[in-house]
Amino acid sequence: MRRFDDEDLSGAEFRECDLSRVRMVGVVMQDAEIDGLVTHLVVNGVDVMPYVEAELDRRHPVRVLIRSDEPDDLREAWRQLQAGWARTAARVRAMPEGSEHRSVDGEWSMVQTLRHLVFVHDSWFRRCVLGLTEPFTAMGLGPDAVMEREEDLDPSARPSLDEVLAVRRRQAAEVDAWLASVTPGQLAHTAPVPGDDRWPPYAVGRTVRQCLGTVLNEEREHHGFCVRDLDKLERHKVSG
Numbered sequence: 001m002r003r004f005d006d007e008d009l010s011g012a013e014f015r016e017c018d019l020s021r022v023r024m025v026g027v028v029m030q031d032a033e034i035d036g037l038v039t040h041l042v043v044n045g046v047d048v049m050p051y052v053e054a055e056l057d058r059r060h061p062v063r064v065l066i067r068s069d070e071p072d073d074l075r076e077a078w079r080q081l082q083a084g085w086a087r088t089a090a091r092v093r094a095m096p097e098g099s100e101h102r103s104v105d106g107e108w109s110m111v112q113t114l115r116h117l118v119f120v121h122d123s124w125f126r127r128c129v130l131g132l133t134e135p136f137t138a139m140g141l142g143p144d145a146v147m148e149r150e151e152d153l154d155p156s157a158r159p160s161l162d163e164v165l166a167v168r169r170r171q172a173a174e175v176d177a178w179l180a181s182v183t184p185g186q187l188a189h190t191a192p193v194p195g196d197d198r199w200p201p202y203a204v205g206r207t208v209r210q211c212l213g214t215v216l217n218e219e220r221e222h223h224g225f226c227v228r229d230l231d232k233l234e235r236h237k238v239s240g
Contacts, residue, residue, distance in 0.1 A: 015106075060224075066216045069187060069209060074216070075179045081219045082172055088226060089165060095233065100161045104229040108141075113226050114164045115141035115157070120218045121171040128203045128211035129178070131192030137167060146199050175215070187212070 034041075041049050057063050065077035092100045092110055100110045108116065119140030126132045135152040139159045147155045187209040203211060 060220070062220060066213065066220065069184060071179070071182050071184065071187070074182075074187075074212065077216055078175060078179055081216065081223065084223050085168075085219075088223065088230070089161070092161070092230060095230070096237065099230070099233055102233060104232045107225060107229055110226050110230070111159065111161055111164055112141055113222050114161075114168060115139055115159065117219060117222060118164065118167055118171065119146075119153070120215060121175075123199050124203070124211050124214045124218070125171075125175060127198070128191045128193050128200070128206070129208055129215075130174075131194060133194045133196065139164065139167065142199065150199060 038052075039049055040047055041052075062077050062080045065073045065080070068074060068077075088110075103109045103112075118137050119142045122136045122140055123142070126134065136150055138152060138154040139157040140153055141147070141157075142150070142153065147153050187207065189208050191203060191206050191208050191211045193203045193206075193211075
């Protein structure tokens with residue numbers, strides 16, 4: 001265990017770090033930002049996460065739908081998520097040219113985010129929910145280790161917004177068709193994950209519902225990241 005005593009970590013950035021069981025005693029934390037999978041966060045003796053989760057549900061009711069096991073709720077969640085992305089695509093088209101390719105604070109650009117969701121669809125929906133073994137879409141964007149390992153993926157791809165959205169529409173139609181007739185029993189089945197060593201290796205043993213949940217949560221979370229960064233781009237334009 002690493003221990004930091006009397007260290008000045010102001011302005012530090014922790015990216016993709018596991019901070020589980022971290023204790024901060026006598027610290028000064030002002031204007032800090034935490035973004036990630038956070039559970040049981042105790043601040044001055046109070047577990048603040050129930051309050052955070054309730055507020056997030058209030059702000060984003062689609063979260064409640066995503067947690068449901070009812071097909072109608074999941075269908076509505078998917079509809080709302082796709083509607084949100086459609087609004088965001090229209091928004092970025094009205095922004096200065098090239099905004100869809102601009103990165104903010106080292107995060108993915110909008111186009112890169114959409115490419116990641118292309119990869120999420122191929123891996124968690126097509127492979128895990130449908131059990132297909134077809135190649136990944138070349139423009140898909142996954143973690144660095146996956147990009148190096150999966151020969152179907154093209155790390156040099158530089159698609160336009162229109163090109164990515166065209167793929168996204170085809171993928172959305174697949175989800176639409178599947179959700180239209182899915183039953184609670186089908187959702188509860190063990191996911192038909194292909195028996196190879198391709199991504200995602202840790203999906204074996206999960207239910208169809210759990211794999212679908214990954215797709216829905218990735219859609220929601222990355223849309224939130226994208227909107228956050230477009231907001232920053234617009235604020236910079238106004239202040240500049």
